[in-house]
Amino acid sequence: MNKQIEKPFFPPYLALFLGVVAISTSAIFVKLSDAPSPIIATYRLIFSVVLTLPLLFWNRGAIGEILRMPRKQWLLCALSGAFLASHFLLWFESLNYTSVASSTVLVTLQPLFAFVGGYFFFGEKVRPLALAGGLLAIVGSFVIGWGDFQVGGMALWGDILALSGAATVTGYWLIAQYIRQYLSSFSYTLVVYSFTSIILVAYDLALGYSLTGYSAENWGWFFCLALFPTLLGHSILNWIIKWLNTTTISMGILGEPVGTAILAYFILGEVVTLPQYVGGLIILAGIYLFIRYNQPVKGVETSEPTAASQKKLA
Numbered sequence: 001m002n003k004q005i006e007k008p009f010f011p012p013y014l015a016l017f018l019g020v021v022a023i024s025t026s027a028i029f030v031k032l033s034d035a036p037s038p039i040i041a042t043y044r045l046i047f048s049v050v051l052t053l054p055l056l057f058w059n060r061g062a063i064g065e066i067l068r069m070p071r072k073q074w075l076l077c078a079l080s081g082a083f084l085a086s087h088f089l090l091w092f093e094s095l096n097y098t099s100v101a102s103s104t105v106l107v108t109l110q111p112l113f114a115f116v117g118g119y120f121f122f123g124e125k126v127r128p129l130a131l132a133g134g135l136l137a138i139v140g141s142f143v144i145g146w147g148d149f150q151v152g153g154m155a156l157w158g159d160i161l162a163l164s165g166a167a168t169v170t171g172y173w174l175i176a177q178y179i180r181q182y183l184s185s186f187s188y189t190l191v192v193y194s195f196t197s198i199i200l201v202a203y204d205l206a207l208g209y210s211l212t213g214y215s216a217e218n219w220g221w222f223f224c225l226a227l228f229p230t231l232l233g234h235s236i237l238n239w240i241i242k243w244l245n246t247t248t249i250s251m252g253i254l255g256e257p258v259g260t261a262i263l264a265y266f267i268l269g270e271v272v273t274l275p276q277y278v279g280g281l282i283i284l285a286g287i288y289l290f291i292r293y294n295q296p297v298k299g300v301e302t303s304e305p306t307a308a309s310q311k312k313l314a
Helices: 012-023 026-032 037-057 061-067 071-094 100-107 110-122 128-148 153-179 185-207 216-240 246-253 256-267 274-293 307-313
Strands: 002-006 300-304
Touching: 012 216, 012 246, 012 256, 026 216, 026 256, 037 071, 037 185, 037 216, 061 185, 071 100, 071 153, 071 185, 100 128, 100 153, 100 256, 110 128, 110 153, 110 246, 128 246, 128 256, 128 274, 153 185, 153 246, 185 216, 216 246, 246 274, 256 274
Parallel strands: none
Antiparallel strands: 002 300
8 A cells, every 4th residue: 555645735733723813703793793693603604515515616626535435534524523613602502601812712721631641642642831820821821811701600610611612622622633534624624614603503493593584784694794704714723733742732722812812902903901912822832832832844755645544544
């Protein structure tokens, strides 16, 4: 069997930066919409699928790839979609009980789960200086939200929901890290987003949320959420996770509150507080240290023909 090393055609760390910038718009669009949070999440994913489907005419090989997916890949994609749907629902629901700052800080603590998941599922070990950078970035997140944390009562329940949202999205990234070695980014993204949409619609119907009757402005924000933080954010990260592991992706996402604060300053006129400024600098320093001393970008060993990869997962 012939082996070759597949290299990315675009610098993965630059793609990570661009993806995090795109994801940073998410909170802005959510805040601009007055629709119920589950509905926002639902149409964010539905519109993402709708915008992706026409690309099948350009990437026709993906149709065959999807049709040839073995049962294990379908099950993993369904589980990944369930994790992503749970992430959105837990995060949005947490906002009903705790503060925005507390929720955002806790939901971005994905590296804590990624360090553990990467070690147990992939045998990954983080270099001491890289680990120090990761912990420093996490400290920066707490600096941003420290003055806004609440203890006890329903606020504590909201914090638990947000932390659960961090755990579920880490599960989503861990599955992506595994399955992307066998499935193209386009096929994986389309299938997972479709599963996520179905789960979210079922959730809305079960809880009695109306799927219609929203203003034109809200539909515009749904579209923006699909285009920017999802297709230009999460989808880019789905592509680079073939070369960068879950821990690195999660570390990059720690920069989301920094990007959101900057965008909120220019778009919403929100003032950047001293804790946000200091915490943001700490986060950026921590991310730099992690990337500087982490493992380099990996080449991916592939097999020819592609069918061999499919058999491996069958």
